[in-house]
Amino acid sequence: MKSRRISILAFGLAAFFSVAEAKNIPDPFSMVIYPHKASPVERHAAEELAEYLNKACGGNVLCAEESDRPSGGTAIYVGNTRFAVSRNLSFAGFSPEEWMIRSYPDGIVVAGGVPRGTLYGVYEFLERFAGIAWLDEFYTDIPKNNPILLPETIDLRDKPVFRYRGIYTWHGNDQTRRFLFRSRNRENIFFEEKLEDSLQAAIGHTPVLGSPAPLNTLFYYINEWPTTGFEECYSLDEAGKRVRPTGVFGPGQVCFSSTRARETFAEQMIAYIRKDREKAPVNYPLLYNLSVNDIKDICHCSDCQERVIKYGTQSGGMLEFVNAVAQSVGKIYPDIRIQTSAYLVYEVAPEKGIVPQANVTVRCSPSRWGSGFDTMRSLTIPRNQKTLNELQKWSRIGAIQIWNYWVLFGDNPDKNACLINLEAIRDNLLTYFDLGADYVFSECEYPESTTFHAMRVWIGYKLKCNPKQPLAPLITRFMEGYY
DSSP states (O other): OHHHHHHHHHHHHTTTOOGGGEEEOSSOOSEEEEOTTOOHHHHHHHHHHHHHHHHHHOSOOEEEEGGGOOSSSOEEEESSOHHHHHTTOOOTTSOTTOEEEEEETTEEEEEESTTTHHHHHHHHHHHHHHOOEEEETTEEEOOOSOOOEEESOOEEEEOOSSSEEEEEOOOOSOHHHHHHHHHHTTOOOOTTOOOOHHHHHHTTOOOOBOSSOSSOHHHHHHTTSOSSSOGGGBOBOTTSOBOOOOBTTBSOOBOTTOHHHHHHHHHHHHHHHHHHHHHOSSSOOOEEEOOOOSSOOOOOSHHHHHHHHHHSSHHHHHHHHHHHHHHHHHHHOTTOEEEEEEOGGGOSOOOSSOOOOTTEEEEEOOOTTTTOOOTTSOTTSGGGHHHHHHHHHHHHHSOEEEEEESSOOSSOGGGGTTOOOHHHHHHHHHHHHHTTOOEEEEEOOOTTTSTTHHHHHHHHHHHHHOTTSOHHHHHHHHHHHHO
């Protein structure tokens, strides 16, 4: 047990301290203190810290409000406490997920930005110094009844590398369990899932994507139109017929050259934003998706085809449409960014004549059914050069975001058996970081037939916070803790 504890400690401290620099402080945590009039996140963070320290140490760590703090004992101060203020600490300039851990002779401060910085600081403390790991939704590895070793001095400050991070995978039906697990591993894109208000407040969740949906939104907009009167706005098929989409799989798209469609979409998006902010005047989304249906159909009308010639690709006319909507929306809501998708026949970047507006970001979705991307391997290998070239082209003309794939799709799910693509996941996250992406969302389904599914998900969470960290210690930590 002793040797296992040392290996966990070495992993936790490796980024900043050697084991030799650490010291054993007997019973250092008699109290966890949160501020008077603490926010729900600060209160939740303090409770999480006290609970897991008790589980790890087998002790009786008190969790109390600062105004009720008992005298004596050493405390960890969570959030914007008077103790932190008395040390001239201010967190006003921290980004929403930025955290700080700093030690003083008479206490430790764990705090950060609003809304999630303080909570993320607590989880960093528990992982780094108590060796705790939330390895899947149903199992947390907690080295118990061992002394917690701390460095002589702690002065850490950091935040996740990617601003938006999410994985689409299987979770159980217990909402609280699954969202706490994902929060503890610093996921913040809870795709198409609604949280209970109290849980959302506790974990500081800010909805990432606004109404009506997070992808394939052309259908959702068109679905609100009257059944007649908008025929000119539908895409023209090869037979010369305007076809109204009946779902996210088409048929068809929208006519990207239609002035009326652009104006109508802009009016609808403005209405969606207004309603979202009426429901949540403070905690509202800042990204709105406007992207193609999940089908390769294009508009064959002469105006749309002229734009293919003008811009060199199908994506040029699509981007012109999105830019027009973004221009109208930006006049009323300048803080909003509109996310569109470079997907399927729209995956290839425009060759000339157009770039995304400043309030438009392109969510690139490189795939084997689009650019022929071998999604299970690194973008840096020769067979994936075509896909990498397209991502680089998009990044040169504007801001990009990423939707990527960590499993293979098809009728036979067993094709994922014995497929362990962790090196490719890490390599590609590094590439996305180098290209300036601030959003990475990954599909990782088929838990029943995918080798080491839980490890892939957990390591994926860790790499999205910091893709520069070495892979081997993460694998070792998971294997030792899980098995």
